[in-house]
Amino acid sequence: MNNSDKNIKYGTKSEVGRRAEVFGIFKQNDAGVDANHDTAPVLSMSSLGKFGRFGNQLFQYAFLRICSEASDARVECPPWIGQSLFGHQDAPITQRLPPAIEIKPNQATLFDIVPELIPYLEHLADAPSIQVDATTMDTGIQNYDLYGFFQLHSRYFQPHQACFRRLFQPMEDLKAALEPGLERLRAQGKTIVGLHIRRGDYLIEPRAGFTLVVPTAWYCEWLESIWDELEDPVLFIASDDSENILADFEKFSPVTMKNLDVQLPDRLKDSDAEFYIDFFTLTQCDIVCTSNSIFSFIACMLNERAKKFSRPHWNFETKFIDFDPWNSEPLLWLGDTQPKFLKSFTDIASIVYTTQGLGAALKAIFIYKPKSQIKQLLTRLYLGYQAQKVAGLIKSLLYTLGWSRAWDK
Structure with missing residues (x-):
């Protein structure tokens, strides 16, 4: 089979x-x-x-x-x-x-x-x-x-x-199911502006050096800076948190995949593949503003229609930057020329406070950060033991205590 x-x-x-x-x-x-x-x-x-x-x-x-x-x-x-x-x-x-x-x-x-x-x-x-x-x-x-x-x-x-x-073109039956929704979207205006707003795991993984949660107010400012220059614009929002953010974009009358009434082929009904409606639509927009996310970056790589691509970055004074999907880093890591795989305590506190407020910063520091560290340590101990039994456990503990050469060959 x-x-x-x-x-x-x-x-x-x-x-x-x-x-x-x-x-x-x-x-x-x-x-x-x-x-x-x-x-x-x-x-x-x-x-x-x-x-x-x-x-x-x-x-x-x-x-x-x-x-x-x-x-x-x-x-x-x-x-x-x-x-x-x-x-x-x-x-x-x-x-x-x-x-x-x-x-x-x-x-x-x-x-x-x-x-x-x-x-x-x-x-x-x-x-x-x-x-x-x-x-x-x-x-x-x-x-x-x-x-x-x-x-x-x-x-x-x-x-x-x-x-x-060519590798990532939808199958014929899937494309046929998606096209009517795309036609409904294009019937509402002439310039489709697609936003991808990532929340979900980015909220609970503040240690990762790429997790950047941008306030909806910043996206609205970006929209206002281009909206009046566009011909009959329509806003499409792709998000894992639509229910909590849509009201913030009310003045732009946003459309989501629920408004497109797309019916996926029966063979996909039990596959949790509804996310692909958002992804495909982003590949067809005239302007795209992403999150700092591979999901929307690769949609931009597959988009042969759009003339403008923007995304948030780590300079909170300018907030957004234009980019070329075929000549850019897929993810913008904190640290720029010296990317950080993991954020420091100070990084987490200042970034989450600036972008999400005091309550979110306290959760990030006292709940999400410790949980992430414990999970990482347990994973490393498990792998060390599986690889080299007790010797591996000792190496993992030594590495955790600061001996960076513990696992050198």
């Missing part, structure tokens, strides 16, 4: 929380692994669907496919929501391959913050890992299992723009 024949349900857990799911990927038994697998070159990504949500998965799948084409390797991956949306029919995972770990020059990755993850994956695969980066899309790679987020500066994907966009 092809992966695409399975009933794939889209997960809606938090962006950061879902990362931990990958740690159990190889803990399953070997029922799905074929001991007599084909010896032809293979490139797999067994973590696809586990490292982050939809936008992250698109970057990961694009990296996988581009690398596989460069090396003439067969793609293998587990079932993921993109198969139902875009019709991909890649082979399922048939073998455990050595890990190929993403590295980023001058920027920490999850594998730096959780150093136990690499020895854990090497232990499970019973093979040493190698490192991969943006250049791997040109050089190719065979017979490895890719691990990472692959949220590369979009200039690295630009030479593959046609392939990238």
Whole structure:
């Protein structure tokens, strides 16, 4: 049975929380692994669907496919929501391959913050890992299992723009279901302005160096700065918190996906795929203003219609900045030239207070930050023990106490 024949349900857990799911990927038994697998070159990504949500998965799948084409390797991956949306029919995972770990020059990755993850994956695969980066899309790679987020500066994907966009076109029945809603939206005006407002997990993960929750008042100021210059504008809002923010945009008479009355194909009814209505609509807007989110950034990469793309950034004096989806960082990390994977106590207090107020800042400091730290520590201890038993536990504790070389090879 092809992966695409399975009933794939889209997960809606938090962006950061879902990362931990990958740690159990190889803990399953070997029922799905074929001991007599084909010896032809293979490139797999067994973590696809586990490292982050939809936008992250698109970057990961694009990296996988581009690398596989460069090396003439067969793609293998587990079932993921993109198969139902875009019709991909890649082979399922048939073998455990050595890990190929993403590295980023001058920027920490999850594998730096959780150093136990690499020895854990090497232990499970019973093979040493190698490192991969943006250049791997040109050089190719065979017979490895890719691990990472692959949220590369979009200039690295630009030479593959046609392939990238082709990978993420909705299946015919899905496109046919979406088009009437798009027509209803365009019938209301001539210039469709799309806003993506991310709340959800960004509110409860203040430590992450990319979580930026922008006040709705700032978005309204941005709209007011361009609204009168537009020809018959219509505001479309995509958000995971529509019920709580729509009233703030009342003067712009906002439209949401609920107003579009889109009926997804029956095969998607149990897949929690309604988010794709927002995503697809953002790819069709004339102007787009995003959150600091992969979801809306990649929608901009797929948007061939818009002439203006804007997003919030860490300079709270100017608040928003225009960007080129094909020549920008997908996420703006705090720290700019020296990106911070995790915010400091001071960062959290000042940023959340400025953007969300005193009450949210107190929650971030005394509830969300400690919970995140405890979860990270427990995850690291678990991985350390699984990788090297008691010795791994000791290394993890030493690393936590400040010995940064505890996990050096």
